[in-house]
Amino acid sequence: MKKKIAIIGSTGSIGKTLLNILIKEKKNFEIILLVANNSNEVLLKQAKAFNVKNLILTNKKSYEILKKKTKNLNINVFYDFSQLNQIFKKKIDYVMSSISGINGLDPTLKMIKFTKKIAIANKESIICGWNLIEKELKKNKTEFIPVDSEHFSIWYGLKNLNKNNLEKVFITASGGPFYKTPLNKFKDIEVSDALNHPNWKMGKKISTDSATMINKVYEVIEAKKIFNIDYQKIKILIHPKSYVHAILKFNNGLTNIIVHDTTMKVPIFNTLFLNTKRQLKTKKINTKILNNLDLKDVNLSRFPMVRLLNFLPNMHSLFETVIVASNDKLVELFLNNKIKFTDIQKKLFKIIKKKEFQKFKKISPKNITDITNLNDYVRLKIDKNNI
Structure with missing residues (x-):
């Protein structure tokens, strides 16, 4: 059938x-x-x-x-x-x-x-x-x-294992198109530059989110919510080759490293066919990359968006909607050449520090209307006040 x-x-x-x-x-x-x-x-x-x-x-x-x-x-x-x-x-x-x-x-x-x-x-x-x-x-x-490749990898790596034995979860970020761009050149970044991701072919919005690295902030939030893991147990590592997607360290001394080709075809295929006889033809293990994973901590001067993690509450809250709505609107303005690339981060931090938005850290969404109304309000506020 x-x-x-x-x-x-x-x-x-x-x-x-x-x-x-x-x-x-x-x-x-x-x-x-x-x-x-x-x-x-x-x-x-x-x-x-x-x-x-x-x-x-x-x-x-x-x-x-x-x-x-x-x-x-x-x-x-x-x-x-x-x-x-x-x-x-x-x-x-x-x-x-x-x-x-x-x-x-x-x-x-x-x-x-x-x-x-x-x-x-x-x-x-x-x-x-x-x-x-x-x-x-x-x-x-x-x-x-x-x-998402990172969360599918975590999900796969935890199958038949006790999540409570997790000591640390590492998700990787390529660093996007500006991993080696001199900091004094960031003010001159144009839309075409932000969309030129070295490893992934994505839409304009997600490509820009990858360039600012707010996409990794999002992925940390997702991992916390999906797997019910404390923020303190999740860390972002720079990995330019995008070959390792997640590393799971357990308190028994063992570590799982989940690797796959730089294509969404792998996680998508496995959402359909995991534990079946179906096979996906992929490349051979790339030992050259494995011998030089080049994992590094995030440089916060280069990617200040990652500091957003310091502002997040531990509970499910509407504050996350404030962040998403603000970023969506600011990226839209950037893609339409209304603001600079560096303004996305500067304006986003200015918005979320406002008292009227800080209160949402203590309010959980009760229904979808709470989320959509706040999303519309934040976007309208940015339009009207030219934040």
Whole structure:
């Protein structure tokens, strides 16, 4: 029997990678639903290639275009997630949730009850709404697998082991495009420079987050929430080759080092096929890299964003939403050439130190509305005050 799956964010890099894996697996999988925001042409092409009968397109204009294109086709096109009960008659086997930004939280929460397993590649959902996600996972007895290479590696490294025996978790950062850039040149960094990542091919937003290294701050927050680990037990190490993704040191003297090729295909493939007979063809072990891992502590003068970790509360709070919303808006301004690269960090610290935002350290999100309203408020505040 074919396994039934859905892909939330099928036109992004994660979704496309998953579909490339599934090309050779059509006889084993049936895609029930594909979701995108704006790419109606790509979404329709994907639907035809995999014979998908249900599509959701959340951009109104693109939805109307796609609705016309599919008028004489046996394809249902929806504008939002209000009709999931109509699409899913019973639980499907697998959902990939990879819509970027806080906009990915709502569909992630709504999809949990319709699937036996959900793989989440959306950082912001986990950072801002993990307590809400965890509640839904437990309520619906849905299995969760993280997709980020670092968190998948930690998850894999902890399988069948006692998490309480963890002494330290190290996640690695390549250092991005500015690992060796002289500090006096940072003021001259342009958008094209920030997007030129040496190891990974990513979208503009995540590439910029990697260049500032706030993406690693996010990953520390994710690791703390997903695995319920104290911040003091998690450390970032610079590793320019991006070959080691996580190092787990246990209190029995043993250490797990998880290595894989610099491609998201590895964790994505394993969210589908771990513990099966399916095999993924990869490169041979690179002994040259293993003999020179070149692991280093983070230089905080070069990557001051990492200092954000000193401001984080231990509880699930709305303060994380303040950070995510502020960064999202500031990166947007940078990509539109409205502010300098160095302004992203300077303005972000200025915002989170404000008294009106510090209070959110003591407030946990009770529902998704708490998160989305605060996100909108922070973004509007930045627009109006030109912080």
